[in-house]
Amino acid sequence: MKDSSTENKIKIRGVNLVAPPEPFDPVYFDSLVEMGVSHVAVVPFGFSRKGVQKVVFNHERQWWGEKDKGVIKTIELAHQNDLEVLLKPHLWIFGDGWPGDFIVEKDSIDQWFTDYNHYILHYAEIADSMNVDMFSIGNELRKLVVSYPEHWKDLIEKVRKVYKGKLIYSANWDNYSQISFWDELDFVGINAYFPLPKNKAEELSDFESIKSSWTPWVEDLKELNLRVNKPIIFTEYGYMSKDGSYNGHWQVSDSAYNEEDQALAYDALLSVFRSKEWWVGGYSWKYFMKSIPREEYDRRDAFIFQGKKAEKILKKHYTTGY
Incomplete structure (x- = not known):
């Protein structure tokens, strides 16, 4: 007889860890375990700049948690708490931040990828x-992955030679x-900041309407899964504590x-996807x-869910089977 507490439990119940400026108290891993977290993403940032191939x-000026010493210690502590680890390097683009619109001039692309390979292979x-259980070869580099797929396939081949996970x-x-x-990888990873509703004419007002508004995106993701035959993982998902x-x-x-809207958005996403066999x-x-x-909740970073209603929603989904 199945244990109803574990039936239909989300397999990867993860959080992305913010790399701290200095060593942290390991007690925070106790809080993660109590929340039902099973996986953590450790994020060592690298930095690039438009017009520069490096x-x-x-670097010595980076935060402790972004440098090798902090990355290694964080992974050690996660494993000591029986948490599986995704090592997930991110690029930060000087002057822009988000790497999604980052481009490299064609005559510099080979040199830039040589440097990027060095960064990724180091962490591999x-x-x-x-x-480490899983490794990400890149994050949100949406223009470079479309323009230079062969460079990415070459990188994947190199990573496979040094990393067995x-x-x-x-x-x-x-x-x-x-x-x-996607065929060269083990999973499809998506940073799932899908805007709801997909049809802008639709009005959202409550939990059921937010859930229903996921339908077009769910259909798209199901089609992707059927096409590439790879399970889908949301390597990031989350919401600001803001109206709408x-x-x-x-x-x-x-x-x-608005804590309530943040909590509703978390609840709707997890309620919709936890029943999908292709979503891990x-x-x-x-x-x-x-x-x-408390005064930092909105002013500093509205993506914070700690101490808010969204944390209770996350715990509900991460600790129970439906």
């Missing part, structure tokens, strides 16, 4: 040496259907503070390894 990483070797790429929500190398947070964070960042789970964005002062 990718800078593990760390991932292999520490028995599962490979994924973390695609932006508006870019996953344009990627031609489910509309897309870039559209609501100036809206009023996801990693909420994002978890700070420190206590968050």
Whole structure:
């Protein structure tokens, strides 16, 4: 007889960890375990700049949690708490931040990818040496993955030679259907900041309407799964504590503070996807390894779910089977 508490439980019940500026108290892993978290994403940032062919990483001026020493220690502590790890390098683009619109001039692309390969292979070797469960070869580089697919296939081949675990790429929500190398990976990774509703004429007002508004996106993702025959993981998902947070964070960042809408958006997403066989789970964005002062909830980073209604929703889904 199946245990009803584990039946239909989300397989990957993850959070993205914010790399801290300095060593953190391991007690925060106790809070994650109590929340039902089973997986964590560790995020070592690298830095690039338009017009420059270099990718800078593990620099002395970076935060402790972004450098090798902090990355290794965080992975060690996660494993000590029986949490599986996704090592997920991110690029930060000087002057822009988000890497989605980052482009490299054609006459510089080979040199840039040589440097990017060095960055990714460095962390692939760390991932292999520490028995990390999954490794991401990139994050939201939506223009570079479309323009230079052969460079990515070459990178995947190189990573396979140094890392024995599962490979994924973390695609932006508006870019996953344009990627031609899903066959070379073990999972489809999507940063699932889908704006709801897809049809802008639709009005959302409550939990059921938000759930229903997922239908067009669910159909698209199901088609992708059938086409590439790979399970789908949300390498990031999350919502701001803002009015209408489910509309897309870039559209609501100036809206009023609203914990209820953030919680509704979390609840709707997890309620919809937990029953889909092709969806393996996801990693909420994002978890700070420190206590968050109440006055920072909205002012500093509205994606924070700690201490808000959304944390209770996350715990509900991560600790129970339906």
